[in-house]
Amino acid sequence: MKFISAIIKPHKLDEVREALTALGVNGLTATEVKGYGRQKGHTEIYRGAEYLVSFLPKIKIEVAVPSDIADAVVEAITNAARTGQIGDGKIFVYALDRAVHIRTGETDQDAL
Amino acid sequence: MKFISAIIKPHKLDEVREALTALGVNGLTATEVKGYGRQKGHTEIYRGAEYLVSFLPKIKIEVAVPSDIADAVVEAITNAARTGQIGDGKIFVYALDRAVHIRTGETDQDAL
Amino acid sequence: MKFISAIIKPHKLDEVREALTALGVNGLTATEVKGYGRQKGHTEIYRGAEYLVSFLPKIKIEVAVPSDIADAVVEAITNAARTGQIGDGKIFVYALDRAVHIRTGETDQDAL
Amino acid sequence: MLKSPLNAALAAPTLLVAGAAPALAQEAVIDKGDVAWMMTASLLVLFMIVPGLSLFYGGLVRAKNMLSVLMQCTLTTSVVMIIWVFWGYSFAFGGGTSPFWGGLGKLFLAGVTLDSTAATFTDGVVLPEYVFIAFQMTFAAITPALIVGAFAERVKFTGVMLFMILWVTFVYFPIAHMVWDGAGLIFNMGAIDFAGGTVVHINAGVAGLVWALILGPRVGYGKDNMAPHSMTLTLVGAAMLWVGWFGFNAGSNLEATSGATLAMLNTFVATAAAVVSWSVVEGLVRGKASMLGAASGMIAGLVAITPACGTTGPVGAIVLGLIVSPVCFYFVTAVKARFKYDDSLDVFGVHGIGGIVGAIMTGILCAPSLGGTGYVVEAGTMGAQVFVQIKAVIVTLLWSGIGSAILIFAVRATVGIRATEEEERVGLDLSSHGEAAYHA
Amino acid sequence: MLKSPLNAALAAPTLLVAGAAPALAQEAVIDKGDVAWMMTASLLVLFMIVPGLSLFYGGLVRAKNMLSVLMQCTLTTSVVMIIWVFWGYSFAFGGGTSPFWGGLGKLFLAGVTLDSTAATFTDGVVLPEYVFIAFQMTFAAITPALIVGAFAERVKFTGVMLFMILWVTFVYFPIAHMVWDGAGLIFNMGAIDFAGGTVVHINAGVAGLVWALILGPRVGYGKDNMAPHSMTLTLVGAAMLWVGWFGFNAGSNLEATSGATLAMLNTFVATAAAVVSWSVVEGLVRGKASMLGAASGMIAGLVAITPACGTTGPVGAIVLGLIVSPVCFYFVTAVKARFKYDDSLDVFGVHGIGGIVGAIMTGILCAPSLGGTGYVVEAGTMGAQVFVQIKAVIVTLLWSGIGSAILIFAVRATVGIRATEEEERVGLDLSSHGEAAYHA
Amino acid sequence: MLKSPLNAALAAPTLLVAGAAPALAQEAVIDKGDVAWMMTASLLVLFMIVPGLSLFYGGLVRAKNMLSVLMQCTLTTSVVMIIWVFWGYSFAFGGGTSPFWGGLGKLFLAGVTLDSTAATFTDGVVLPEYVFIAFQMTFAAITPALIVGAFAERVKFTGVMLFMILWVTFVYFPIAHMVWDGAGLIFNMGAIDFAGGTVVHINAGVAGLVWALILGPRVGYGKDNMAPHSMTLTLVGAAMLWVGWFGFNAGSNLEATSGATLAMLNTFVATAAAVVSWSVVEGLVRGKASMLGAASGMIAGLVAITPACGTTGPVGAIVLGLIVSPVCFYFVTAVKARFKYDDSLDVFGVHGIGGIVGAIMTGILCAPSLGGTGYVVEAGTMGAQVFVQIKAVIVTLLWSGIGSAILIFAVRATVGIRATEEEERVGLDLSSHGEAAYHA
């Protein structure tokens, strides 16, 4: 099993979710995060005080999938999340040892 | 060492924390996340506009533990977080290469 | 490639970011989390109701790096985040199988 | 004011409806200054309810129940205003001579025209009846809304609505008649309740306590963290209540005279004193003075000075303010904890207890020797006045307590009064109203 | 009021400027009660705009556009106030005899001094002209601010500012003159618009609709979740509008008389009724009554009673309130969905439609048989009155619709009216104003 | 107003206490319209403090310090109100003939009854003394609360409380006496300060500057992001200040006359002009006009028009508004940055500087040739008037500057003035008050 974590632009969340459900992935977890990278931030000025905001709002999607569809999932996320403009984000994949489905107690493949 | 990440229902956080401390786990990190899965969301209507909210509030618990107690921890989380109703969530376990305790500089087992 | 996740004190974020950019790490993701550990929380009282708040605000930094600089990065985070007082946090390192750069489609090393 | 039952007069309007007593009506004059003030006072009381009270209460609940509280306050107010025109005004001030209600003489404001007038506390000085109706209407609207704090976060919306309709009809209107109408039971005892300490605060406070006892605690009460979702909104609401309360208290003078200005000054300083004393008590007991404590003191002080504001001197008002907070503090901490009922936002602890303290102290502070304007009871002694004040409190406690209990059980037996555990967990905003208060 | 064109009088002030008609001026008296009330009324209308309307609208947009809405409301108000002193007051009430505008007689308030007076609806009773100027100024300020809701979340700030300057000049001032000035076109038709249903609400509502049509929908409209970022602020804003509206409606009586108190009572109960009826309709249609529904009903009721508040009886006002909400509800749900234009915050659906319902019903509810104060048209029949009311509505629809369209196209051709898609995605707060509304 | 020292009269109340001068008192009349207006004005000033000022300031700090700001404003207000009754009113208007303070004649409001009256600016027209006491009390309460903005986010709560008690006693009451009492030093110089530009704004502004200098900057100042946690609340607070300010300015006329309406109109338009000019300056300098800029201009305009509102014409008021914002903008950006002190919320930059601009411009804009109501100084020339205005400013700067410094050092030496670095990092809400402003 693979655990895939992707940082994407907030307004791309729904498209990515649809792309994944199309692949039969029936669960995922999203987190509001702040990202720092090539995409430069902006300055905000409050009266005399000027602040450089270098962390931008992003969404992190986490999804555990069977190894066999991992590449397809990465592919799907990449396509759905790409705008071509800087700040599109990244996808990280790592090995997942175990998975447990709390309600049913199912484990591993069955738990996904 | 194992790194355990569990998605649970928000109101189960305290019970899970107690279950873990009972096992001698003296640290964990919680994150507010939004989950998509079998548990269906709800619709909200604002005057003429209707929105389907498919992501539900969940809490992600992350805890790094020595490999030997990993199963016990998964067990404990499963029991504490289960309500039996849809939406209970999942637990993911992966291998942890290194751990460092910032304040003391201790590493690995000692850092947990 | 390694994936490094560090729990630090919120006001240390900028220092850590600077330390990492100094190492040539040009991207990272930060998440607001709540931490439970040795650092004890506080009580809040609202009229007659008293609440023990055991989860404290922390920031989780996630950064994917080439294996060769992983130790340097952990080192840098440790130094930048340390205050010496309880609650400084922890750093976790795990193996990263794949990385994909959404905008360019580059993978692995090139994606970081 | 209230010197003699003769010009007690909140019943008088009924005698002065143009035509009813032409001769009298001709002599009676309307001063535009009074009209300007009473219109301002009326809108100030609305300001107390929405946004004031709604924010004060709303800030104290969890985010998932915010809208349910705002909704309960807003709909209660709106429904009661319609009822007031249809039968409420008549039940309270319909001109009937019963000591318990005003009768059916003014259903649908029958007979009220642009020329109708209502008496004030000064002979020959009258107000357009419409403004008296509007002013009194706002009192009828805020009182039931105060009860919302007791059943917040777990009540069933339809049950609340049905209860409110019944409650104003069988509890509020009769008590308003008893206390403020010249024919009223409590009024004729010679009890002083300048702006509604018993009618509004004790009345709502007791109803709230009964609700809390019958409804039971919120799911997770005493276990989950139920901290206020926005102390900011709570303070804003409390501040709006303070500002609007001048309409409530100084408006109850019905004229823009020095009597109204005394009520205003007292409403300033008694409240200030209660804010300070609550903060001091917390500082001594806990080592820290909290914002919620200051806000609670603000409300406690406003509640306590309400019956006394027209008959007490400014220094007496400060003393009253200094006394009421410690009493309420003790109640919402020690006593409530002891009996373990869940009066979510301390309606009884602040309005009920504060109202009782105020009602009794009113009998003391009206003493000329203490800078007051004098006793109203025939006997003319402090003991007699205090005795009457206590009698008025007891009548209110009984009428409101028993009446509320009966109505709550009636509602429970019909539409029901409690949300399901799941609805409560999800939050009433989504489960009862299909909305969420906040989004990105 | 408005019984006869003779004391119609909002034009009169121009005749009564001290010196202009000394004899008359000497007799005319100023009552301090009227002055006190009109000052209060004036500040209440400001309270409606900021914070009231700004919060009502602001709460309904996404957090990333909050400040842009507050900014548009605040700057529009401020710019219009300056224009009002420079040429607005003159264009509307400059004393000119044209049925379409007031002329240039009072540019920069020429000739207005501490002794200048403005007439009221009662012969011989006048007000200091300064307070009449201030009161009318607040109406001129809130009307364009109402339009903000239609183009929210995507408009270009500089375009808004330019539009507002042109719009008040060519649309608002003329219509205000037509409806309220003794020489005005609509006024002389005998149309009743006590507090500005046509001038303010229909006028702004139509302008909003035209904006929505020309500007096009927001990026992601119908697809992205655009839920209100704070229903709490929206309810607070709505409540402040209700409170401030008494200045708007009862203030339009220009005197603290029973006429003003009737307008006040009607403004209480019609609004309450509209809150209830919107909630009931939602309850029936959706099974749940929403807080936004109640708030929408509140505004719809206030809008509908505005033209009628001085000439309707309280029961009639309740009927009007009960009717207006279902109509607006049907419009903002069914009709709007049908035509797919993006009137972001339903300016037309609530102010435009509510204003039309109110204007027409005013012609019916003023019937003495229905507790009203009587017809104003010569003919003196309900048919005639309603006919005139409709004529007034049509004139307003045409003038505002055509005028607004021309001005919007003019602005689009010059500074532009729409933010870029990227600016819209990031949010107008950052892209137009360089700020974010909320931080940790 | 202020035409001649004879009816300057804010001292007069003391002469007119019933009994004190029976003959006079008999003739003197109280108009209910004045009473209605002054009660409204008094509650409007409370509205400025809580919720107004508290929200304006609170929105500008970080969420972790929100409650501490609300708490400091609320407790300061409350404590000062009690002090006002005990000795403040006497120190300021106790009837003493010293040019520096009012003496001990009215400690605990000795001798004030329902029949006591206070003079107005018109001979023979008086007010119930209670309303004069209440109105002046609100001024005494808001002034120290304004200082809170200077030491926000790092101050020690107990130190603030002690300072406030001392400051009103030794700085505010004397200056109020000097400026407004017939026996006062500055008053008799012939300086014009209609509603308190020197007494309130310059006074508080200077005290704030001294605080900032002695207390030192916040931890992380210039390094950490200290962006306002809620610009929404800041705008709401600013708007409430605008609305309440009419009580402050038009209320200072003490009567509901055309003079009050002029003050009101000026308070509308000068503020509007300042909002626009601040926005324009930002637009030119930064390419974007910010909401905080508009809100800052709002306050700057209100501050500047305060001393001038009764003696300037509307066009002059607009000019004043247009001028004050650029000056304050330059100050809070360039000058403050230059000197690197941390006046957290720009109390000096907006209230101090704005107050000085207003005080001096008042001497110019009162010129009849500029539409003003005339000079007050004997000499009767603009030069002389401006000279006196500057003298008044200097006396205030010195008295407040030196007095505040001494008191701050005294407090630092006793209870202390600064929170620990850890407390500051955690936030004052938790460390000083044991609460958090927001929860889920």
Ligand SMILES: Nc1ncnc2c1ncn2[C@@H]1O[C@H](COP(=O)(O)OP(=O)(O)O)[C@@H](O)[C@H]1O
């Ligand atoms: N090495 C990294 N580790 C973790 N997150 C990263 C890393 N590099 C980039 N990110 C995340 O990806 C987001 C987008 O990256 P950025 O460099 O801004 O644009 P792009 O991905 O188009 O090059 C960043 O905001 C950050 O959240």
Ligand SMILES: Nc1ncnc2c1ncn2[C@@H]1O[C@H](COP(=O)(O)OP(=O)(O)O)[C@@H](O)[C@H]1O
């Ligand atoms: N494959 C997955 N990867 C990541 N998170 C998941 C996955 N499947 C489920 N989740 C998380 O678990 C939560 C609960 O899952 P859901 O299917 O709704 O109920 P249940 O776990 O009872 O079947 C989801 O909201 C989501 O956050």
Ligand SMILES: Nc1ncnc2c1ncn2[C@@H]1O[C@H](COP(=O)(O)OP(=O)(O)O)[C@@H](O)[C@H]1O
């Ligand atoms: N075993 C663990 N797994 C995950 N997070 C942990 C673990 N132990 C500690 N943490 C995180 O590190 C934070 C700091 O740890 P704490 O014990 O409070 O102080 P210190 O790290 O100085 O000993 C905690 O708040 C928690 O977020």
